[in-house]
Amino acid sequence: MKLLKDRILKDGVVKPGNILKVDSFLNHQMDIDLINEIGKEFKARFADCPITKILTIEASGIGIACIAAQYFHVPVVFAKKAQSVNLDGEMYTTKVESFTHKKVYDVILAKRFLTEQDHVLLIDDFLANGCALLGLIDIVKKSGATLEGAGIVIEKGFQSGGQQIRDMGVRLESLAIIDSMSDTSLTFRE
């Protein structure tokens, strides 16, 4: 997606530890005109899928998922990071290791919001090592819903998550795939 790639080149900042900061337009301050175009692009790429629900994970996936959902006309449900898991049987639970915070979270989703009738599109801002997406995939599996695919705004193609998830047979659409980055250059996959 050219608009997105141009914006990453203009305003993205590479930080130590393979972190790309895009907080001036994507995940702190949010450029809604750009995110609307991102939502339309996800709709175009998954137009053939009978999506009934968009699933994301808090926090930065939520805003993007909500704007995308306006083009799919389906609810958004987000997995919550929990301090402790209440094992009362009403929640799907899984564990996710945060790439940015280097911490393992329990992640929960109320069972009543995802059922085997659902056709799910996963949405998130970044894909790096894949832990966040693998956690969401695990929740979808536990629910018995059909996983239609995953839409990612920025995939860091030099980390292992994208390959691993494609190898699982999941349809993965990333709007910008970064092949390499340093503080002086950033290249995208064609």
Ligand code: 5GP
């Ligand atoms: P993964 O679980 O795939 O390793 O990482 C995905 C999550 O980590 C995303 O939800 C995102 O919040 C965060 N993340 C991973 N890499 C980056 C990065 O380069 N920049 C920012 N801002 N967040 C990242």
